[in-house]
Amino acid sequence: MRHSPHVLPAVALIGVAGLALSGCSGSSGGDSGSTTLTVWYNTQDSDALLDVYSAYEKSSGNKVDLVPISSDGYEDSLLTKWAAGDRPDLMEFSPTSSYISMLNPTENLQDLSDEDFVDASGELYDGSGRGLDGKVYSAITNFPEVWGVYYNKDVLAANGLEPATTVDEIQAQCATLSGAGITTLAEAGGSGWPTASLPLLYGTSMSDDDWAGTIIDRSASLGDSDSPLLAGLDEYETLLTDGCMSPDISTATFEDNVADVLSGEAAYQLIHSNIAPVYVDAANGDSAKVDATIGFSTVGAASKEALIQPGILGSYFAPKTGDSTREAAALDFIRFATGENYPSYIEQSGTFPLIEGTDDPETSELMKQIKAAYDEGPVRALLQTDLPGAMNGITPLMSELIAGQTSPQDVADQLQTELGTAAKAQGLEGW
Amino acid sequence: MTVSNRTGRRAAVPSLRAGRTISGPPRPGPRGGSGTLRGLAKFAVPAYVLVGVFFLLPQVLNLYFAFTNWTTYSSAITFNGWDNIALLMEQGSLLHPVVVTVLYALIAMAFQNVIGLSLAYALRDSNRVNGFFRSIFFIPVLISPLAVGYIWRGLLKPDGPVNDFIGIVVPGFDWAWLGEPSTALAAVAFMDAWKWIGLTTVVYIAGINAVPGDVLEAARLDGASAWTSFWRITFPLLAPAFTFNVVSTLVGAFSAYDVIQASTGGGPGDSTRALYVELRMQWAQGNFGTGSALGLVVTLLVVVVAVPLVWYLRRRELRA
Numbered sequence: 001m002r003h004s005p006h007v008l009p010a011v012a013l014i015g016v017a018g019l020a021l022s023g024c025s026g027s028s029g030g031d032s033g034s035t036t037l038t039v040w041y042n043t044q045d046s047d048a049l050l051d052v053y054s055a056y057e058k059s060s061g062n063k064v065d066l067v068p069i070s071s072d073g074y075e076d077s078l079l080t081k082w083a084a085g086d087r088p089d090l091m092e093f094s095p096t097s098s099y100i101s102m103l104n105p106t107e108n109l110q111d112l113s114d115e116d117f118v119d120a121s122g123e124l125y126d127g128s129g130r131g132l133d134g135k136v137y138s139a140i141t142n143f144p145e146v147w148g149v150y151y152n153k154d155v156l157a158a159n160g161l162e163p164a165t166t167v168d169e170i171q172a173q174c175a176t177l178s179g180a181g182i183t184t185l186a187e188a189g190g191s192g193w194p195t196a197s198l199p200l201l202y203g204t205s206m207s208d209d210d211w212a213g214t215i216i217d218r219s220a221s222l223g224d225s226d227s228p229l230l231a232g233l234d235e236y237e238t239l240l241t242d243g244c245m246s247p248d249i250s251t252a253t254f255e256d257n258v259a260d261v262l263s264g265e266a267a268y269q270l271i272h273s274n275i276a277p278v279y280v281d282a283a284n285g286d287s288a289k290v291d292a293t294i295g296f297s298t299v300g301a302a303s304k305e306a307l308i309q310p311g312i313l314g315s316y317f318a319p320k321t322g323d324s325t326r327e328a329a330a331l332d333f334i335r336f337a338t339g340e341n342y343p344s345y346i347e348q349s350g351t352f353p354l355i356e357g358t359d360d361p362e363t364s365e366l367m368k369q370i371k372a373a374y375d376e377g378p379v380r381a382l383l384q385t386d387l388p389g390a391m392n393g394i395t396p397l398m399s400e401l402i403a404g405q406t407s408p409q410d411v412a413d414q415l416q417t418e419l420g421t422a423a424k425a426q427g428l429e430g431w
Numbered sequence: 432m433t434v435s436n437r438t439g440r441r442a443a444v445p446s447l448r449a450g451r452t453i454s455g456p457p458r459p460g461p462r463g464g465s466g467t468l469r470g471l472a473k474f475a476v477p478a479y480v481l482v483g484v485f486f487l488l489p490q491v492l493n494l495y496f497a498f499t500n501w502t503t504y505s506s507a508i509t510f511n512g513w514d515n516i517a518l519l520m521e522q523g524s525l526l527h528p529v530v531v532t533v534l535y536a537l538i539a540m541a542f543q544n545v546i547g548l549s550l551a552y553a554l555r556d557s558n559r560v561n562g563f564f565r566s567i568f569f570i571p572v573l574i575s576p577l578a579v580g581y582i583w584r585g586l587l588k589p590d591g592p593v594n595d596f597i598g599i600v601v602p603g604f605d606w607a608w609l610g611e612p613s614t615a616l617a618a619v620a621f622m623d624a625w626k627w628i629g630l631t632t633v634v635y636i637a638g639i640n641a642v643p644g645d646v647l648e649a650a651r652l653d654g655a656s657a658w659t660s661f662w663r664i665t666f667p668l669l670a671p672a673f674t675f676n677v678v679s680t681l682v683g684a685f686s687a688y689d690v691i692q693a694s695t696g697g698g699p700g701d702s703t704r705a706l707y708v709e710l711r712m713q714w715a716q717g718n719f720g721t722g723s724a725l726g727l728v729v730t731l732l733v734v735v736v737a738v739p740l741v742w743y744l745r746r747r748e749l750r751a
Binding site: 073075077079080082083102103248251389393396399400404405406414417421422425427 | 503505506522588612696698702712715716718
């Protein structure tokens, strides 16, 4: 067959265009009669969460294409992909109003307000899963992150100490533990995000309920001398300079911290409850060993409090992709995960149900302790959930604080600047 | 001949004579003439399209977005003049990353060229042993930069193999190479150099082996030492290879991101926060306009440094 001399370049161009377009397009179908859903998921997802996707494939006949995103800096990585215009059909993300607003939800996310799971979840969606416009954009299936300390029971008992219920108590125990050659508080500068836990927890505990409102209406600033966040940063610096934190803080990851607490090299790790499975993994799957060795306690600044935040894991969002078939399939998955499959997920995951009609699972002692700490309360949401920009610039600033390159006051002032930028970009009144 | 440079693009390897490449002069068509050239030009269309779509268009768009208020919070994108640069200055997110980037590039360039040239001189003869070692030293070029970062992050941990090895000589040696601001930047620059040294070495080997043997023989007969022969004859005649290696390593290191992200994430503190690391942080906060402004800074940095550097080194080639 002879080709016109103009055919080859044309074919080449079509080929190039085809390659380019194939790189940009989402998957809009696989086998005949099925739809392929692209899902961005957190690499920290448990097997139980991953099994929800395979159960859905069996139930619906649709396909699920899982795209992993590293748990270290998950929101950052996801937002970078998001900014490039990439859109999955489903994704896990932080279901707080401050993070949801970063997705420009009105234009980019499917509204889930009328789904059955919203009314069936009690008061959960009063303060979670909604955008600033009041609409529900997230389906939360996982028990919220409860912030507190994992501790090594044997280490505390051997040193005559009771599990701390406040940060002040942790600080008071530091001298005893350091004297015994034990790290009081394992910290993970190598992972980054865990370092923000203590200042945020301490700051929340020290703040009034309407403090976030005073920041938003500009009657207060994060850097004010009486700022609860500044108090949390000061407390962090004190623990750091007193030698109460990990000697390898600048490079250690939170998985290293888990190993240290499990082995008894460290007494406490302040982090959220969703990493409980990491302890079991570190114990080579020996839940009994974890139950025997590790305890969990909620802590406040000066009094015990259960500070919570709905977590990324198992919190589903359905972006608008422009493909009605895939958008409908994404909703179908959410109905499956929050309905038909929910009891099975609860049973397999050992987490506690949020949607009514499902019984508590048989679970480990550690998980029961976490639930008991949550039930004991008083329950409050972590402070950054309602602040513009979610203070997601805090991690690099904490790294600078740990390296001695900045001060708590400068961190607070810098966060206020970043918050102002986000508030202005969101068009909040007065900014 | 073309080889992949650090950015994954294809670059012509310079010849040993100034102004020419190893690929040699263009071959005349079977019939010659401008008509044939016009016919051949059609085959360049896909290349033009690829360069236009994947290089020029992003650059133009980045130039535009650098002066807009583009954020994740709104779909409206409007011109905002120099606001992004002012915000970066206010946050301390501009000058410091520029300094870190330049220092990183200088250290990586120095490591890569000094070690690469030394290896090239040691492995210049073509035999089985040298062939084996050339292959060994080239392997890191084929490894993903992210993998390089993760590998070295493990090797350089305070309780990692590098410290264990040093501990044989210095018992109890314990140093957080990536956790101490004083060593982190040099350590990540070394990782970058380690990854690309194989490529630098290959280019230098080609250059060394093209130095006319009779010139070296004459120098030897005149009583020149090995060092004198190298410094007065070989090194000046390596000018084209030197130009390529210095420019590609220096300018390539300006776009440092993946090795740093995988090993230190920009830390400890802001010690290794190069421009592209800072850019990603801006993007992660939804500040796409300021992120684009940082991208523009990288482009300007490359132009400001590369153009005079290439001009100077090409003049040096002509002198040689």
